[in-house]
Amino acid sequence: MTDTRTAPLRPPENGPALDEVRWQAWESMELPENYRAEIIEGAIEVSPTGRYAHSQTVFLLQEALGGFLKGGAFAARNDTNVVHAGCVWVPDLFVVPRDTERYVTADGVGITATAVRLVVGVVSPDGPRQERDRVKKRHEYARAAIPVYVVIDAYDDRGTVTVLTEPRPDRADWVGVHRVPYGTEVTVPEGPAKGFVITEAITGPARATQ
Secondary structure (H helix, E strand, O other): OOOOEEEOOOOOOOOOOHHHHHHHHHHHOOOOOOEEEEEEOOEEEEEEOOOHHHHHHHHHHHHHHHHHHOOOOEEEEOOOOEEEOOEEEOOOEEEEEOOOHHHEOOOOOOEEHHHOOEEEEEOOOOHHHHHHHHHHHHHHHHHOOOOEEEEEEOOOOOOEEEEEEEEEOOOOEEEEEEEEEOOOOEEOOOOOOOOOEEOHHHHOOOOOOO
16 A cells, blocks of 8 residues: 555536535545645545655755745745645645735635745655656646745755746646756745745755766
């Protein structure tokens, strides 16, 4: 059994629309501790929270980004549902206005993707979740027109950081793609986090060629 389970749902004949059934199923899920459920590209995906190395990268990034944004109108958050067009995600880290009340969904389950100015995914070690961060969420965040998506990937070659900008919702992809290896500084080019630098203090140093 893999850590990530994908559960596409089918509505009963002449019953509620598929999106409604899927949403109701997601809302009614009772998960064990340290698991989370998301709706990604039309399917419910259940996965465990990250391993130590994953959580440490998120912690270091949130600490640094939180300091960069301190005192301004925006803040770095995590562990919150982000909702868009029948989908729901729990990003590793994202930047939203400090006052998010006007972005809370009517049912109170999360905030709308329109609040998100930057989202970060830290790639997990197992294959299904790697595809989720590298491919599925890349498409989802572009469809939602989130301005910047940062992917920190310790399992791509010897480790890479990719900054995606200029989302194209109609293509579910991005125009701007800037990818660097671990050990090379990369700067967020726009939005509230413009000028924030992701360094090896967050990712770890460059890795030797094997």
